Amino acid sequence: MTLQTQQMMKAAHIRYPGGPEVIEIKEFYTPTPDPDEVLVRIHAAGVNRPDLLQRLGKYPPPPGVTDIPGLEIAGEIVGTGEKVCALISGGGYAEYAVVPKGQYLPIPHGLTAIEAAALPEAxxxxxxxxxxxxxxxxxxxxxxxxxxxxxxxxxxxxxxxxxxxxxxxxxxxxxxxxxxxxxxxxxxxxxxxxxxxxxxxxxxxxxxxxxxxxxxxxxxxxxxxxxxxxxxxxxxxxxxxxxxxxxxxxxxxxSTLRNRPVAEKTALAQGIRETVWPWIETGKVKPAIFKTFPLDQVAKAHEALEKGDHIGKIVLIP
Ligand SMILES: NC(=O)c1ccc[n+]([C@@H]2O[C@H](COP(=O)([O-])OP(=O)(O)OC[C@H]3O[C@@H](n4cnc5c(N)ncnc54)[C@H](OP(=O)(O)O)[C@@H]3O)[C@@H](O)[C@H]2O)c1
Missing domain, CATH: 3.40.50.720 (NAD(P)-binding Rossmann-like Domain)
Structure with a gap:
């Protein structure tokens, strides 16, 4: 992934391994997609337990992946406006992220971006x-x-x-x-x-x-x-x-998911699109949203997940 110098975005940064207080929001370069990737303007990003482990220094991003946390997003593809949700290996707690072309799916009919952002990882x-x-x-x-x-x-x-x-x-x-x-x-x-x-x-x-x-x-x-x-x-x-x-x-x-090659995640995405997306679009499967937080309250979102009272998903909104 290469970076362009002009455009900046807000994203989460883990200053050093520790509690929720070590995450801050700062300016990053907006990532530039490679030819086999798209750039997504993020409307919502799911928070997952592996993100807590990353913050604690126990789950580093795979080689070549941004150290901005966040494994799933929903938003729109820059340039086409297509509304998608995607599984990513990092970079979700941000305003923009790059996504391999095989790892996004259309937002299922009838779902909001917040609901769609809660889908990919789970x-x-x-x-x-x-x-x-x-x-x-x-x-x-x-x-x-x-x-x-x-x-x-x-x-x-x-x-x-x-x-x-x-x-x-x-x-x-x-x-x-x-x-x-x-x-x-x-x-x-x-x-x-x-x-x-x-x-x-x-x-x-x-x-x-x-x-x-x-x-x-x-x-x-x-x-x-x-x-x-x-x-x-x-x-x-x-x-x-x-x-x-x-x-x-x-x-x-x-199995684990994050370190798997894009080709394997793409194959999973195809099976999901054929079998699971119809379940979502007919209302048989609906993401259970526990709470949303603005991106700049990411520390509070982590505190909530760590506390463990939640039922379902916590979602960040940039
Ligand atoms: N291998 C993979 O591909 C993959 C992918 C994503 C996530 N994961 C893992 O899957 C798990 C669930 O992820 P999530 O994002 O859904 O997490 P989550 O919402 O935070 O859920 C963790 C759940 O585990 C229960 N739990 C049972 N024993 C526990 C213990 N000893 N310590 C803490 N919680 C305990 C908690 O509730 P109660 O104890 O109150 O019932 C809670 O419901 C995490 O461990 C995550 O790392 C694996």
């Missing part, structure tokens, strides 16, 4: 992990940990639209109720119940906790079940019984 992650890697089939049962998260609220709706049964875990009765309202068939408050004691017969687990959840997930999976890891908020190490994997013929898999 939809790509759920599509990639639950549908491609986890191969969830209609009629099967999906267990989603962190059901009220940005990822979780999307996973519930996409799996239901696909004709699957969805069970979630979440950390409060209020969060459990919100998940049921979004279509989950069952919600377990993990603070008052051990999910592994009350659940069984799960076909696919979408796990963002790791640690001691992995062994419990393996217990509740049925024969031929798939265990998909997308994060390890509860620890990166797990002790598991290898015999259970053999006896139940389980598949343990997982």
């Amino acid at each position: 939809v790509f992650t759920v599509w990639n992990n639950v549908f491609v890697r986890g191969a969830l089939k209609p009629g099967e049962t999906l267990l989603v940990h962190g059901g009220s998260s940005g990822i979780g609220t999307t996973a519930i709706q996409m799996a239901k639209a696909h004709g699957a049964k969805v069970i979630v875990t979440a950390g409060s009765d209020e969060k459990c109720a919100a998940c049921l309202k979004l279509g989950a068939n069952q919600a377990v408050n993990y603070k008052t119940q051990d999910f592994s004691k009350v659940l069984s017969g799960i076909d696919v687990v979408l796990d963002m906790v790791g640690g001691n959840y992995v062994g419990k997930n393996i217990e509740v999976l049925r024969d031929g079940g798939r265990h998909v890891s997308i994060a390890s908020m509860g620890g990166t190490k797990a002790e598991i019984d290898i015999r259970t994997i053999m006896q139940k013929r389980l598949v343990l898999t997982g």
